[in-house]
Amino acid sequence: MASFGYALQGIREALLSEPHLRFHALATAAVVALGFWLRVPRHDWALLALAVGAVWTAELLNTAVETIIDLVSPDFHPLAGRAKDVAAGAVLLMALAAVVVGLLVLGPPLWAKALALSSQR
Numbered sequence: 144m145a146s147f148g149y150a151l152q153g154i155r156e157a158l159l160s161e162p163h164l165r166f167h168a169l170a171t172a173a174v175v176a177l178g179f180w181l182r183v184p185r186h187d188w189a190l191l192a193l194a195v196g197a198v199w200t201a202e203l204l205n206t207a208v209e210t211i212i213d214l215v216s217p218d219f220h221p222l223a224g225r226a227k228d229v230a231a232g233a234v235l236l237m238a239l240a241a242v243v244v245g246l247l248v249l250g251p252p253l254w255a256k257a258l259a260l261s262s263q264r
């Protein structure tokens with residue numbers, strides 16, 4: 144039970160220190176709101192949950208990698224830079240994949256909703 148508290152504390156500290164994570168929080172809220180508004184089916188919720196969770200996981204691991212590197216290599220070192228760049232690359236790849244999932248899942252119903260709203264006018 145204590146380890147659950149430490150995990151929440153880690154997420155809280157990462158949220159306070161990383162502007163990227165605050166952006167992910169906003170994006171997550173937007174995806175959830177859109178999902179409810181568009182009434183996406185259950186299996187689409189599963190895809191969205193996996194995509195959102197994977198981005199958060201990649202960003203938190205990236206934050207952990209950066210923190211460890213700042214601890215063990217506060218001075219400039221090419222290997223430290225490479226490790227940070229590789230970890231950032233993992234976040235970038237996962238974020239791009241999540242955008243693709245979001246477009247595939249939310250795009251068609253959003254388009255249908257926009258057409259329906261415009262035909263009502």
Ligand SMILES: Nc1ncnc2c1ncn2[C@@H]1O[C@H](COP(=O)(O)OP(=O)(O)OP(=O)(O)O)[C@@H](O)[C@H]1O
Pocket residue numbers: 161163209212216217218219220221222223224225227228231
């Ligand atoms: N100790 C270091 N040695 C060599 N290069 C480093 C070192 N620290 C950072 N860098 C280089 O600077 C870049 C930015 O590092 P920084 O620690 O600011 O991370 P960041 O990408 O700005 O993280 P975030 O914006 O998520 O806080 C790294 O990707 C790396 O290329």
